[in-house]
Amino acid sequence: MKVVSNFVHQKVNFSMVFNDFKQLTKVGLSLSVVFSSxxxxxxxxxxxxxxxxxxxxIGGYLMVGASNAFNQIIEKDTDALMKRTKNRPLPTGRMHVSMAMVIAVSFTILGISILYSINPKSALFGAISIFLYTSVYTPLKSITPLAVFIGAIPGAIPFMLGWVAATNSFSIEPGMLFLIQFFWQFPHFWAIAWLQYDEYKKAGFNLMPMGQKNKKAVVQIIIYTFCLIIVSVIPVLKLTGSFYIYPITAVILLLLGSTMLFYAIKLYKKLTNKVARQLMLSSVLYITLIQIIYVVDKFLH
Incomplete structure (x- = not known):
């Protein structure tokens, strides 16, 4: 019976350690980034x-996992103040900071090495992404809402990284992919910041545009959503090198973008958390579908 008890205990321990590892590296977010790449x-x-x-x-997953681990090491104390993050492995003490640091550093070295084995430019963009996210965006979060602009840069690299991995060159095509994901970050993140406004405030973060949760902030969300829709359909004009789409695809993307715009305008009218959540969910759907639609369109050429 003791042997069975020990086995069950080990199994439970392994399960807890694995769950902590998943939380530290934010597996869900990391996989969505891999999808973009x-x-x-x-x-x-x-x-x-x-x-x-x-x-x-693998390289993309390790790159994002490293960024998330470094982020949670830096924000261990502020994570403890927020309901959404207080049960993470570091604030609860389930994982030691030194262990998290070993994971973060190992992931960084492995991730950049694997991307380098594809080509040097991929490794360079991977390294830039980790550096900006951990060394610039994370510390700036407690200082200024402008941190969101810095955070949007590493957030926009994955889609572009895939093109660079395939071609070993940075030109107008990956530049457009970068712009699409860059503009998308703002309505998506500000919808989250709207929902987490009070929680963020507890931790000393104020990430709404101009620091306010009001109609002025939603005007910014609407502007960036509009910019996102425009850059998403620009490839139909065939001005973006080998990255172009059919007119019917552009129409589908316009309809998809108008859903996001609808929720952004609705948020301006209602100013409620319910609508902010709808906007956030529609933004996740948008970025997922747009990438699938681009790929399908490309293979129809």
Whole structure:
């Protein structure tokens, strides 16, 4: 019976450690970033190389996992103040900071090395992403709402990274992919910041545009949503190199973008958390579908 008890105990311990590891590296977020990178890769290639696809997925995952781990090390004390984050492994003490640091550093070295094995430019963008997220965005969060602009840069790199991994070059095509994901960050993140406004305040973060949760902030959300819709359909004009879309695809993207715009305008009228949540969910749907639609369109050419 003791042997069975020990086995069950080990199993429970392993399960807890694994869950803590998943929380530290934010597996869900990391996988959505990998999805973006793979979509960018598929948009660029003529012939798919499975080995590169696998390396990109692993390297991308490690890169985001490292950023998230460093972020949670830096924000251990502020995470303890917020309902959403207080049960993370570091604030609760389930994981030691030194262990989290080992994971973060290992992920950084491994991730950049794997991206370098694809090509040097991929590794460079991976390194820039980790540096900006951990060394600039994270410390700025407690100082100024402008941190969101800095955070949008590493947030916009994954989609573009896939193209760079496929071509080893940075040109107008990956530049457009970067712009699309860059503009998307603002309505998406500000919808989250709206929902978490009071919680963020407890931790000393104020990430709404101009620091206010009001109609002026929603005007910014509407402007950036409009910019996102515009840059998403620009490839139909065939001014963006080998990255272009059919007119019917542009119409579908306009309809998709208008859903986000609808919730942004509704938020301006209602100013409620319910609408902010609808906007946030519609933004997640938008960025997922747009990447799938681009890839499908490309393979129809």
């Amino acid at each position: 793979l979509a960018g890769y598929l948009l660029a290639v003529e012939k798919i190389q499975i080995s590169t696809l696998i390396l990109l997925a």
